[in-house]
Amino acid sequence: MSRYETVIGLEVHAHLKTRTKIFCACSTTFGSEPNENVCAVCSGMPGVLPVLNAMVPEYAAKMGLATGCEVNLKSVFARKNYFYPDLPKGYQISQFELPICEHGSVAIEVDGQRKVIGLTRIHMEEDAGKNIHSAAENASFVDLNRAGVPLIEIVSEPDMRSAEEAVAYLKELRSILLYLGICDGNMEEGSFRCDANVSIRPVGQEALGTRAELKNLNSFKHVQKAIEYEVARQIDLIEDGEDVVQETRLYNADKGTTHSMRGKEEAHDYRYFPDPDLVPLVLDPAWVEQWRAELPELPAAKRTRFMADYGLADYDAVLLTAELAVADYFEAAAKAYSGQARKIANWVVGDLLPSLGETGIAAGDCLLTPARLAGLLTLVDDGTISVKIGKDSFRDLCASGDDPAEYVRARGLAQVSDTGELEAMVDRVISENPAEVEAYRGGKTKLMSFFMGQVMRLSKGQANPGVVTKLIQQKLS
Amino acid sequence: MKISPQEVAKVARLARLDLPQDKLELFAGQLGDILGHMDKLAELDTDSVEPMYSPVEHTTVLRPDEPRKEHGRDEVLGNAPRQDGQFFIVPRIV
Numbered sequence: 230m231s232r233y234e235t236v237i238g239l240e241v242h243a244h245l246k247t248r249t250k251i252f253c254a255c256s257t258t259f260g261s262e263p264n265e266n267v268c269a270v271c272s273g274m275p276g277v278l279p280v281l282n283a284m285v286p287e288y289a290a291k292m293g294l295a296t297g298c299e300v301n302l303k304s305v306f307a308r309k310n311y312f313y314p315d316l317p318k319g320y321q322i323s324q325f326e327l328p329i330c331e332h333g334s335v336a337i338e339v340d341g342q343r344k345v346i347g348l349t350r351i352h353m354e355e356d357a358g359k360n361i362h363s364a365a366e367n368a369s370f371v372d373l374n375r376a377g378v379p380l381i382e383i384v385s386e387p388d389m390r391s392a393e394e395a396v397a398y399l400k401e402l403r404s405i406l407l408y409l410g411i412c413d414g415n416m417e418e419g420s421f422r423c424d425a426n427v428s429i430r431p432v433g434q435e436a437l438g439t440r441a442e443l444k445n446l447n448s449f450k451h452v453q454k455a456i457e458y459e460v461a462r463q464i465d466l467i468e469d470g471e472d473v474v475q476e477t478r479l480y481n482a483d484k485g486t487t488h489s490m491r492g493k494e495e496a497h498d499y500r501y502f503p504d505p506d507l508v509p510l511v512l513d514p515a516w517v518e519q520w521r522a523e524l525p526e527l528p529a530a531k532r533t534r535f536m537a538d539y540g541l542a543d544y545d546a547v548l549l550t551a552e553l554a555v556a557d558y559f560e561a562a563a564k565a566y567s568g569q570a571r572k573i574a575n576w577v578v579g580d581l582l583p584s585l586g587e588t589g590i591a592a593g594d595c596l597l598t599p600a601r602l603a604g605l606l607t608l609v610d611d612g613t614i615s616v617k618i619g620k621d622s623f624r625d626l627c628a629s630g631d632d633p634a635e636y637v638r639a640r641g642l643a644q645v646s647d648t649g650e651l652e653a654m655v656d657r658v659i660s661e662n663p664a665e666v667e668a669y670r671g672g673k674t675k676l677m678s679f680f681m682g683q684v685m686r687l688s689k690g691q692a693n694p695g696v697v698t699k700l701i702q703q704k705l706s
Numbered sequence: 707m708k709i710s711p712q713e714v715a716k717v718a719r720l721a722r723l724d725l726p727q728d729k730l731e732l733f734a735g736q737l738g739d740i741l742g743h744m745d746k747l748a749e750l751d752t753d754s755v756e757p758m759y760s761p762v763e764h765t766t767v768l769r770p771d772e773p774r775k776e777h778g779r780d781e782v783l784g785n786a787p788r789q790d791g792q793f794f795i796v797p798r799i800v
Contacts, residue, residue, distance in 0.1 A: 247771050254774035263792045266775075267782045274785075283768040305759045312722060314796045327759070361793070362800045369800070370793035498720055503759045511765040 233429040235460050236437055237395045238387035241402055242380050243412040244356065244420035245288045251355045251379035252279030252322065259418060263372040271377035273317030279506055285379045286329060286510060287520060288411040289353050292381055293330025294521050295405050296348050302514065304329040306507040309499045314371050315358035325501040328352035336529060337397040346398050347386035356380050387426065387437065392456035396449050399423055400551065404528040408553050416447050423452060427459045439473040443487055445480045455480040459487050531556055539563055539570035548578050554592040561599035568610055576602060580623045596630030605633040617690055618642050646693040654692065655700045658683040669705055677701065708738035
């Protein structure tokens with residue numbers, strides 16, 4: 230047991246899925262030509278006036294409502310001042326004193342332990358542009374397409390005590406955002422980003438240790454590894470009698486290490502003040518009630534319901550509800566299927582999810598539709614095909630979109646249950662393997678699986694195993 | 707003194723203002739006067755007054771989420787001291 234306790238707080242930035250930027254009518258489309266979606270407002274021309282996109286407070290408030298926050302009916306935009314070429318105005322419009330949402334929480338589960346993580350606040354802000362640095366040309370190239378894309382920043386309390394808890398919290402947040410349909414959750418494209426504040430303290434100590442802020446964490450795996458590395462680094466420092474310095478550190482994914490971003494200490498003096506270009510945002514209580522009424526069933530509720538209604542294990546329920554498209558797929562297949570929903574869950578978790586992961590296809594777009602998956606399982610249940618043939622056909626069916634019954638018929642994959650045909654195969658196996666037959670009769674009944682394997686080979690996997698077992702037993706008894 | 711010459715130098719640096727060393731005392735004095743006046747205002751009891759975040763009386767101006775393209779890229783880049791038809795170009799940062 231370590232003598233130190235890890236303390237983690239996370240700041241998550243989520244791009245909102247609006248059509249236009251937060252303060253101007255430029256498109257938010259990702260991957261456009263550089264500086265294609267830029268106007269006088271988001272390029273910081275003097276004398277322009279930002280006007281708030283109506284969808285932004287709605288989405289921000291919905292995230293707050295989904296995480297038990299209080300929605301502040303009055304909130305204010307503030308200027309966060311710093312200089313960097315991807316920020317043409319010299320300040321980022323954000324919220325400081327009066328954010329739109331405060332005091333929420335998110336429940337997570339790690340190793341069967343439920344834990345509630347506090348949310349300090351959720352606020353609205355604009356994203357910055359992107360810089361490309363060229364050493365060869367001794368210049369930096371600025372693309373402002375992303376400048377002004379709406380973000381919400383979700384700030385947690387320092388409630389997490391391990392990298393696993395931090396990842397579980399992030400996955401839950403991402404899941405909620407996807408359910409609400411307000412963020413695409415893509416970590417690689419940067420539409421779901423996370424900074425981690427990490428510190429350690431001796432077990433039993435109340436006061437927090439000095440924290441380091443970790444950046445450049447663009448996958449769940451990076452979050453996990455960066456925190457683990459940082460905790461070990463801080464323990465080493467303290468054990469060696471040195472101090473942890475409060476600083477921003479960048480994660481290097483290739484080396485699995487973090488390193489200091491020196492010389493940015495002063496940049497943290499942002500001199501926030503209310504933005505005089507924007508009037509306070511006052512929400513009508515009726516809007517908030519309407520948004521509350523529009524909330525969908527959230528991941529945690531769906532998990533509980535799946536376990537109760539479909540008899541799923543906790544582990545499967547977590548995997549099946551992480552993304553709404555997968556949850557909807559499972560539920561549609563379970564409804565189309567007359568057998569136990571747990572069987573559908575096994576196929577979705579064991580076969581569909583890995584296949585989607587490899588092909589990058591969304592569950593809703595899979596050509597093996599929920600109804601067809603139910604059809605495939607029914608073919609297995611009624612003995613038309615073996616489980617093995619079913620599993621082997623799975624990927625093909627995902628790619629082709631064929632009707633499973635048609636597919637099995639066209640390829641002659643139906644299981645052979647005809648006793649006469651199987652009997653001939655069993656006879657052949659018995660006559661070709663006299664030594665094994667001898668041993669079996671002498672008591673080595675484990676050889677049953679050997680005979681079964683031989684018959685399966687002859688039948689190309691299509692023999693009905695139940696019938697074959699009976700035949701072998703009859704012949705060798 | 708309300709604000710020291712060192713603090714004035716720091717704020718100037720944060721705002722990228724090139725302040726001559728021999729003017730620090732002068733500005734510290736002037737800014738100090740302004741802060742002193744703020745202290746005077748702070749003597750008033752404002753406990754029952756809601757903070758004013760904007761001198762404008764109306765609130766909540768919203769815009770529908772409908773994309774509109776106002777300028778071509780050439781126009782957007784046109785005012786930049788340096789550009790290549792695609793990007794704004796600035797002195798190398800990293």
